[in-house]
Amino acid sequence: MNVIVELEKPLLELEAKIEGLKKLNETQRVDFSAEIRALNEKAVSLEAEIFGNLTPWQRVHLARHPRRPLAMDYISKLDGFVELHGDRSYRDDPALVAGYAYLRGVPVFVLGQQKGRDTKENLYRSFGMAHPEGYRKAARIMRLAEKFGKPLLTFVDTPGAYPGIGAEERGQAEAIATNIKLMAGLRTPIVVNIVGEGGSGGALGIGVGDHIAMLQHAIYSVASPEAAASILWRDSTKAEEAAMRLRLTSEDLFEFGIVDEVVPEPMGGAHRDPAKVVDAVLAADARALDKLMSLKPEQLLDRRYEKYRKIGAHEEMVLDRAAR
Amino acid sequence: MTPTPNWLRRRGAKPQPADDKLWEICPSCGERIYIKDLDAQQRVCPKCGHHFRLPALDRIALLADGDFDEIGENLVTGDPLQWSDRVPYREKTQGDRTKSGLLEAIVAGFCTVEQIPIGLGVMDFNFRGGTMGGVVGEKVTLLVEECARRRVPCVIVTSSGGARMEEGMIGLMQLAKTSGAVERFGALGLPLVTILTDPTTGGVSASFGFQGDVVIAESGAAIGFAGRRVIDQTIRQKLPEGFQTAEFLLEHGQVDMVVRRSDMKAALASVLRFLIAKGYGAVDVARPKSA
Numbered sequence: 144m145n146v147i148v149e150l151e152k153p154l155l156e157l158e159a160k161i162e163g164l165k166k167l168n169e170t171q172r173v174d175f176s177a178e179i180r181a182l183n184e185k186a187v188s189l190e191a192e193i194f195g196n197l198t199p200w201q202r203v204h205l206a207r208h209p210r211r212p213l214a215m216d217y218i219s220k221l222d223g224f225v226e227l228h229g230d231r232s233y234r235d236d237p238a239l240v241a242g243y244a245y246l247r248g249v250p251v252f253v254l255g256q257q258k259g260r261d262t263k264e265n266l267y268r269s270f271g272m273a274h275p276e277g278y279r280k281a282a283r284i285m286r287l288a289e290k291f292g293k294p295l296l297t298f299v300d301t302p303g304a305y306p307g308i309g310a311e312e313r314g315q316a317e318a319i320a321t322n323i324k325l326m327a328g329l330r331t332p333i334v335v336n337i338v339g340e341g342g343s344g345g346a347l348g349i350g351v352g353d354h355i356a357m358l359q360h361a362i363y364s365v366a367s368p369e370a371a372a373s374i375l376w377r378d379s380t381k382a383e384e385a386a387m388r389l390r391l392t393s394e395d396l397f398e399f400g401i402v403d404e405v406v407p408e409p410m411g412g413a414h415r416d417p418a419k420v421v422d423a424v425l426a427a428d429a430r431a432l433d434k435l436m437s438l439k440p441e442q443l444l445d446r447r448y449e450k451y452r453k454i455g456a457h458e459e460m461v462l463d464r465a466a467r
Numbered sequence: 468m469t470p471t472p473n474w475l476r477r478r479g480a481k482p483q484p485a486d487d488k489l490w491e492i493c494p495s496c497g498e499r500i501y502i503k504d505l506d507a508q509q510r511v512c513p514k515c516g517h518h519f520r521l522p523a524l525d526r527i528a529l530l531a532d533g534d535f536d537e538i539g540e541n542l543v544t545g546d547p548l549q550w551s552d553r554v555p556y557r558e559k560t561q562g563d564r565t566k567s568g569l570l571e572a573i574v575a576g577f578c579t580v581e582q583i584p585i586g587l588g589v590m591d592f593n594f595r596g597g598t599m600g601g602v603v604g605e606k607v608t609l610l611v612e613e614c615a616r617r618r619v620p621c622v623i624v625t626s627s628g629g630a631r632m633e634e635g636m637i638g639l640m641q642l643a644k645t646s647g648a649v650e651r652f653g654a655l656g657l658p659l660v661t662i663l664t665d666p667t668t669g670g671v672s673a674s675f676g677f678q679g680d681v682v683i684a685e686s687g688a689a690i691g692f693a694g695r696r697v698i699d700q701t702i703r704q705k706l707p708e709g710f711q712t713a714e715f716l717l718e719h720g721q722v723d724m725v726v727r728r729s730d731m732k733a734a735l736a737s738v739l740r741f742l743i744a745k746g747y748g749a750v751d752v753a754r755p756k757s758a
């Protein structure tokens with residue numbers, strides 16, 4: 144069960160009540176505007192109370208909210224999106240959507256990890272967990288973007304790459320490794336949007352770029368909290384503790400220099416006003432592309448190299464060479 | 468085994484097991500083997516041929532002709548997340564130092580293999596499961612960059628559970644950082660050969676591990692992306708016989724060859740010698756004087 148869905152129930156009830164009163168106000172002779180005003184104030188303070196100080200674990204659930212905008216909600220707001228299919232080798236992977244479109248008139252290639260809205264669609268899309276053929280389709284698109292001089296726009300929203308027998312047989316690790324290297328050297332601008340859940344290498348498989356934008360309430364983590372808890376303590380029920388320790392929020396990642404821009408969300412999360420959030424993300428992408436497209440390929444690649452080159456955490460020890 | 472090389476003697480003694488253990492039980496055939504005998508056999512079971520994990524310094528001694536010039540040897544673990552669970556991260560890595568005799572999960576440097584000058588990075592599972600955090604990422608990047616400067620092939624022997632959890636996203640970003648270096652290195656026409664040993668999974672297999680121009684797997688090694696436990700929990704079905712072993716990967720076209728430890732040096736030298744041999748194009752690579 145999603146803890147945010149539970150948490151926001153009283154707010155939704157209150158909002159429904161306000162809507163009801165508004166309708167009454169329009170149709171009845173009695174004036175309810177004072178009541179509506181009072182309830183609106185109550186709604187604002189309840190909203191602040193519920194969402195004002197979310198824990199990392201609640202943030203994880205907000206990023207997985209069933210009504211949160213998904214990759215296709217952004218992609219479909221680009222102009223003239225045309226989907227391109229298949230890795231030319233095995234099959235088309237519905238967990239990773241690919242194609243081309245125009246962003247404010249700029250032709251772009253697009254990649255997005257697509258979760259489902261319901262169980263049926265989630266089974267079809269493997270919950271947004273791509274197989275190797277999905278990453279290889281993405282690799283095709285990356286090469287097309289470079290060849291035809293079009294920027295690449297990606298939307299990351301995955302718990303991770305699909306863990307299964309077929310995925311391992313067909314080389315999940317190799318597929319992701321190839322993409323990461325390919326993006327590192329791709330001679331065209333890459334703008335990455337972390338819009339929901341950025342899970343591990345599966346996210347990075349379409350996540351290396353020149354500008355990394357992250358929605359305020361998205362998460363991005365070395366492993367999903369469940370997987371991290373299982374790896375660290377052999378106990379996936381300790382996911383809440385892992386979420387707290389992993390520093391996976393947009394504020395954390397901006398501070399580490401891993402994310403270049405945090406796109407704000409409305410109070411309560413993107414699902415409270417999806418259209419506004421989609422617009423804000425695409426506007427941020429257009430601004431970033433505008434800047435990146437003025438750079439020469441060599442500048443672009445040097446800048447990208449340095450961006451990742453400096454992300455680290457090591458200390459230096461004075462070694463007593465004489466003693467060794 | 469051959470007598471201790473000078474570089475290893477300079478480096479200091481290899482750590483002694485804390486528990487005065489005299490023998491190991493082979494997990495494959497159940498044979499009880501004296502550790503002294505096991506070490507003398509390159510840690511391969513004399514009865515069934517099972518390959519025990521090999522510490523990094525032993526691996527270097529196995530592959531390098533003689534001297535080994537270490538780089539980045541003064542880099543030690545940072546603590547970017549100020550991580551603490553049951554035990555603070557800094558305390559955990561202190562324990563790893565004692566256990567492995569190393570400052571971090573990889574040893575990198577320069578040596579020759581059958582007279583061919585190379586850069587060599589070797590991971591060690593005894594340090595935090597060989598996981599990649601900031602130090603491993605930095606040392607791999609330094610190694611690859613320095614190989615590019617010296618125009619020599621790069622060889623990386625992996626043994627790793629993937630990205631290091633205790634460094635969070637800094638750990639994950641090392642995949643992108645090392646891949647950037649590998650990409651630039653490859654553009655010079657210089658070879659990267661990776662040797663995947665037991666175990667190689669997660670973020671290391673999904674970055675430089677499988678970015679090798681030639682990928683060699685050591686006999687019996689467990690190799691893959693997702694760990695068995697994660698796959699079990701996700702699909703809840705029986706995993707096929709030999710799933711995620713080196714031999715399984717060979718059969719499924721994921722690695723170029725499976726090589727036994729006793730043949731590893733010769734196999735590696737053969738690949739390197741071929742890749743740097745003068746052919747049609749002119750690649751600027753340092754070649755042995757005899758070639």
Ligand SMILES: [Zn+2]
Nearest residue numbers: 493496512515
């Ligand atoms: Zn045995």
